[in-house]
Amino acid sequence: HMISIIVGTRPEIIKMSPIIRECQRRNIDFSLLHTGQHYSYEMDRIFFEELNLPVPDHHLDVGSGSHADQTGAIMSGIGRVYEEERPDVVLVQGDTNTVLAGSLVAAKMRVPLGHVEAGLRSYDRTMPEEVNRVVSDHVGDWLFAPTEKARENLLKEGIDESKILVTGNTIVDAVYQNLEIAKKRGDALKTFEVRPKEYFLVTAHRQENVDNPEKLQHIISALTTIHKQYTIPIIFPVHPRTRKMIDQFQIPVNGIFLTDPIGFFSFLQLESKARLVLTDSGGVQEECCILGVPCVTLRENTERPETVDVRANTIVGTEPERILAGVQKMIGGSGGWSNPYGDGTAGEKIVNIITKRAK
Ligand code: UD1
Ligand code: UDP
DSSP: OOEEEEOSHHHHHHHHHHHHHHHHHHTEEEEEEOOOOOOOOGGGGHHHTTTTOOSSSSOOOOOOOHHHHHHHHHHHHHHHHHHHHSEEEEEEESSSHHHHHHHHHHHHHHOOOOEEEOOOOOOOOOHHHHHHHHHHHHOSSSEEEEEEEHHHHHTTTTOOGEEEOOOHHHHHHHHHHHHHHHTTTTTTHTTTOOOSSSOOOEEOOHHHHHHHHHHHHHHHHHHHHHHHOOOOOEEEOOOOOHHHHHHTTTTOOSEEEEOOOOHHHHHHHHHOOOOOEEOOOHHHHHHHHHHHHHHHSSSSSSSHHHHHHHHHHEOOOOOOOHHHHHHHHHHOOOOOOOTTTSSOHHHHHHHHHHHHHHH
């Protein structure tokens, strides 16, 4: 039962890690394929080191490029590997170009495809990720939906019920498995010289936000205003795409502590003790909800509506007044909601299903 596990970017490495660990624990025959979509040390290798993941069996080294070039390069790379390797099952996670390419190759080579984190929908096709996840769900054979809502989204699109399996999201496994380890490896709050509940944490990297000079400017100036109003530190580990755009648009940054992207261990600690998090990341919305930390989402919509339903998250877009109002609304709240993404056994459930069905 050779399972080919595909990863390419930061969130895929983190969210596949519980599945990889489960395969190792049960001695299941798998191989790991890294497309190289992310390649900077702090977007890639650091997670292999922290999460103790095996060296990939195949590394495509595709790097950055236009959507077409990147997706095409990943497809031909995976195609060549599978000509030789002929896996019995392919697993992809999430909604990146790595997922799109891996899904298409598996479907065309008639290898059963499992999509982890299936059924998420923002219903916004201007997001490249929405296109990717729709395609992957429609060519996939096993759709591992994190929630009941994700299952319903798939049913509405006419996808056969028998393909859909609600398992929870593997991010819960990853958070539970790593938060305690993280604390033992060093105190990130000390490193950043902040005290619990006395700082805000920020991330932003969505193409539709940061590649747009006006929106990026709005986000940065809203953060400056928030710093003035609340007089507490704002820590912003900057994604390389965002760093590039801040430089290119020559946006002045005041009152915000910008730093390179940080490892999962440091990020988890900072997240769990933040007064509030502002983000446009998918995974960060989920993690805040799991950790009981209020979240303000710098987007016009979300494919994680469960977080809003339990009142862990509010959707505010990028207009400074709306961002400020969102912060004001969420700042009082702290936890108390229940986590809609499962009990931390999604990895186990997914591996169980694959080993049973692949027979
Ligand atoms: C990708 C995913 C996005 C996901 C994000 C996770 C797609 C379409 N987008 O976006 O869904 O949320 O990863 O972080 O698949 N760069 C580096 N070093 C790296 C990687 C990127 O410097 O290791 C820079 C390059 O300038 C590159 C830019 O970041 O052009 C964007 O990288 P890319 O992988 O194309 O998209 P992300 O914005 O990272
Ligand atoms: N993350 C991290 N270091 C950082 C920022 C984020 O380890 O500096 C982790 C975070 O804990 C989450 C994941 O990266 O698990 C989210 O990835 P990202 O925001 O890049 O992608 P998305 O979830 O939006 O696809």
